[in-house]
Amino acid sequence: MKTPVRLLRAAVLGLAGLLAGCAMENVDYTAFRASRPASILVLPPLNSTVEAGAEAAVLAQATLPLAESGYYVVPVAVMDETFRQNGVYTAADAQSLPAAKLREIFGADAALYLHVTRYGVSYSILFSSVAARIEATLVDLRTGATLWEDRKSVSESNTDTSDGLAGMLVQAIVDQVVNTLSDSSYEVAGQAARKLLAAGRQGGLLHGPRSPQYELHP
Amino acid sequence: MAYARFSGRLAAGCAVVGMGVLAACAQAGTMYSWETYQPQVYNYLKDDGGDYAEQIASLEENVEDARAAGQALPPGFRAHLGMLYLKLGRADKAIQQLKGEKRAFPESAVFMDFLLRNVPSLVSGAAPEAGGNGAAVPASRRPQAHAGRTEGVRR
Numbered sequence: 001m002k003t004p005v006r007l008l009r010a011a012v013l014g015l016a017g018l019l020a021g022c023a024m025e026n027v028d029y030t031a032f033r034a035s036r037p038a039s040i041l042v043l044p045p046l047n048s049t050v051e052a053g054a055e056a057a058v059l060a061q062a063t064l065p066l067a068e069s070g071y072y073v074v075p076v077a078v079m080d081e082t083f084r085q086n087g088v089y090t091a092a093d094a095q096s097l098p099a100a101k102l103r104e105i106f107g108a109d110a111a112l113y114l115h116v117t118r119y120g121v122s123y124s125i126l127f128s129s130v131a132a133r134i135e136a137t138l139v140d141l142r143t144g145a146t147l148w149e150d151r152k153s154v155s156e157s158n159t160d161t162s163d164g165l166a167g168m169l170v171q172a173i174v175d176q177v178v179n180t181l182s183d184s185s186y187e188v189a190g191q192a193a194r195k196l197l198a199a200g201r202q203g204g205l206l207h208g209p210r211s212p213q214y215e216l217h218p
Numbered sequence: 219m220a221y222a223r224f225s226g227r228l229a230a231g232c233a234v235v236g237m238g239v240l241a242a243c244a245q246a247g248t249m250y251s252w253e254t255y256q257p258q259v260y261n262y263l264k265d266d267g268g269d270y271a272e273q274i275a276s277l278e279e280n281v282e283d284a285r286a287a288g289q290a291l292p293p294g295f296r297a298h299l300g301m302l303y304l305k306l307g308r309a310d311k312a313i314q315q316l317k318g319e320k321r322a323f324p325e326s327a328v329f330m331d332f333l334l335r336n337v338p339s340l341v342s343g344a345a346p347e348a349g350g351n352g353a354a355v356p357a358s359r360r361p362q363a364h365a366g367r368t369e370g371v372r373r
Binding site for chain 1 (some may be wrong): 247249250252255256257259260262263264293294295296298300301319323325326327328329332333368
């Protein structure tokens with residue numbers, strides 16, 4: 001008779017764990033909910049690392065998590081090309097353009113301002129480590145209001161235990177990536193982008209209109 | 219009997235709730251076919267253009283795979299493919315893709331219309347060299363300079 005009780009307790013704990021995983025942190029989503037953005041323009045990321053490739057790696061991989069979260073994402077390379085054709089060559093220049101101008105050309109509801117603060121592989125005698133750290137701010141292009149901001153990093157030698165199981169899983173993937181792929185920095189940047197931009201986690205983005213989970217949490 | 223029916227219904231109810239919780243957390247599969255879009259965007263961005271014909275071939279393969287699997291192409295995919303066709307001077311193919319993007323994602327209408335307005339000036343310029351990179355790109359990268367005052371991103 002003991003076993004079913006124990007099973008039930010395990011099931012309840014498991015369910016509570018799932019719910020906790022879904023529950024939102026105390027982030028203020030008032031402006032985000034009022035804005036209801038459907039499309040996002042991911043501007044060229046600022047890069048304060050010494051790696052020149054960080055910008056391309058992050059920009060190229062920001063679309064998947066945002067699109068799978070239910071947003072239309074303006075094609076990033078076409079955006080980049082449009083900037084160049086109009087004499088906007090740096091991320092800093094692109095990120096300082098007025099919101100109204102961006103909305104006029106690209107028609108997006110919101111713009112995502114990214115900043116890569118860590119990117120690349122470093123080697124030592126005993127081990128190599130690879131890391132990426134990205135900061136993000138989502139701004140409504142119609143009102144200029146800040147809707148959401150957050151930062152995330154992925155690192156092979158991650159000792160931060162606050163990430164729990166998810167962190168450990170990312171860790172495992174990263175370790176595997178380091179061992180199997182030559183362009184590990186690119187892969188880690190993709191992991192960081194997914195961790196940061198996929199909707200539904202604590203303090204994360206809300207789902208967009210194209211997601212089946214749009215406005216499921218009133 | 220009544221108890222059995224009740225407990226059965228209870229079990230079913232629990233199962234439904236459980237599934238709902240799981241569905242809210244887990245993402246079964248993806249909404250879009252992600253085979254080559256992001257890697258090809260990366261190739262384009264990091265190599266200052268890269269080999270356009272090769273990128274087009276890779277994306278067209280993804281189009282076929284997505285069609286076979288009944289999966290949707292990601293937002294931006296068609297517009298990116300259209301831009302690559304434009305790089306090779308294939309205006310007809312480019313326009314077809316840009317219009318396709320607009321049809322699949324009405325959210326893109328403003329930007330797609332902006333690009334479609336600029337297609338004539340982009341093709342009338344010096345024909346980009348196939349697979350061009352570096353030196354060939356600047357010529358094709360600024361053919362709409364004359365339109366800069368009206369259509370430019372800068373004020």
